[in-house]
Amino acid sequence: MAESFKRIDVSIGRGKLGGNLFLPQRPSGLVIFAHGSGSSRYSPRNVFVAESLVARGLAALLFDLLHPEESEQRRNVFDIPLLACRLQEAIGWAPRQNETKDLRIGLFGASTGAAAALVAAAQDSASVAAVVSRGGRPDLAAASLAHVRAPTLLIVGGADPQVLELNRWAQRQLRCKTRLDVVPNASHLFEEPGALEQVAQIAGDWFVEHLPDIGESRR
Template identity: 60%
Template sequence: MNQALRVHVGGGVRLDADLALPPGPAGRPHGLVLFAHGSGSSRHSPRNRHVAERLRAAGLATLLADLLTLEEEREDAVTRELRFDIGLLARRLEALSDWAQTDARTEGLPTGLFGASTGAAAALVTAASLPDRVHAVVSRGGRPDLAGERLGRVRQPTLLIVGGADPLVLDLNRQAMERLAGEKRLEIVPGATHLFEEPGALDEVARLATAWFSAYL
């Protein structure tokens, strides 16, 4: 069941978010996955929602939130700058994690981060900042290079998923593998481009992410 929220993240800013718990009488979730969208996307991203649905079927709660306000989204649509403000996105993601640790529905749940495109960099920066709270990270078509020096401080198990037909991003992820300090894996989805729009590509992303989070949360 999706529950629409407005989460206060400091500075008078409230972000729209959708919290969803696993369906059926499964009891308390065994983990929570926060989504970090990127490149102008939002909590309505059909690709991330597809992955979130599979995670919930595996007993995980999901939180999909807009990391920018409506006003900021309008500004970003013109300037295309805020989507690359990794520090801002990471601070918002960290604040969402703070909120999740105090809400009765998610308090105490081990947390994973799923980041797409530039959101993957924000997820990695957040993981470096919260080593005791974030337990695993998954990146889909991500830009881990944008995490800068923080990339080398990520100790959590990290899965990088890249399309085989996305050569630039694939190269950046291969370089990131050399800098990540903890357990890590690079999975290449054959024939998939940056948005994983090819038949079966997104299902493979969802399968890989579900297996990773189920193992570490």
Template identity: 50%
Template sequence: MAVESVTLRIAGTELSGDLAVPDEAAGLVLFAHGSGSSRHSPRNQAVAAQLNDRGFGTLLLDLLTPAEDQTDEVTREHRFDIALLARRLSGAADWLAARISDLPLGLFGASTGAAAALITAAERPELVRAVVSRGGRPDLAGGALAGVRAPVLLLVGGRDDLVIKLNEEAAHELTAPYELRVIPGATHLFPEPGALEEVGAAAAEWFTRMNPAG
């Protein structure tokens, strides 16, 4: 399956992405990368490959420009600018829906990208059909949590105690259907053998909810 390099122009900013759409795709998944990460994240690339194998198209997108990313490496000011990340992610969702309008759209967010994904889901209820968070910070979505209408899967490592607590607190604010699933033995980045495979399998299962025939 070919991977297409794409450039999205959102609010005057050019963002780079990698788009892969298998034949007869069951849906599309837009990735929101987390703190200090990019579309080249081996973790999200691994999950995207699993989703591709299950018939889902994927868009791995850099939410920061190269210059912003360089600044963020020093100051860390952009990775926690959830409003900025969400604004760009929502623009990317609009772009993807306009380009491929006949497939349902899901969001996969990691770390702070999960908060951006939940805000986009609340702002684009007509577009976003499902959300998956991996080691995410849904608490940073704040008041947007109550506005999410798509079903939400929260995946957290069993040894990531603080993030488990933050996910539990955020889950209570959700009014949409949700599941908080703890992956035993996994830490925050899921480097343990088999952990990312479990994430990918759970995400693929969740995203089948986007398609009534799935």
């Protein structure tokens, strides 16, 4: 793989949360990932999507939203305000790093992480250029949906009817540019053959459309 990979520590809150930064040679934007409950920056599904984005010229940051001792308390993984606060810290961290200081930011959230991404996008609309939700729970960000300004893509599996209905409801609450894409026959985790590849393609198209062209940020 021609792209470089760098492991970094992200300074958030009272300590440092470990993160993995994927960098192509000339990134056109930065996508920050927010994983779902019970997952981490090593989520194989998010890593797969991140590598797909890197292949298309986008940098990707995966980091742990909770400290190890925090993740042991189940209530924390559903604490959307806490997770959104950690995302905002990462959004603020990126412009201070040489590798990412000129890049516009997109957010990619999965499951409960999608709710955190939407809350963060609503609270920091000047810094977030696009949002993608994969099998997300945007209903958990209900109070923030009308305040999201970034173009938002909702991706849901066709075999995940409950979450699909929640996303249809959330789309009606959004006031930004939005689209709901359904991956046929895919379940909540998109484990079916080819399903995650479709997610990566759709998400990549969205970010390429709404983040700067390759090289624009580095001129």
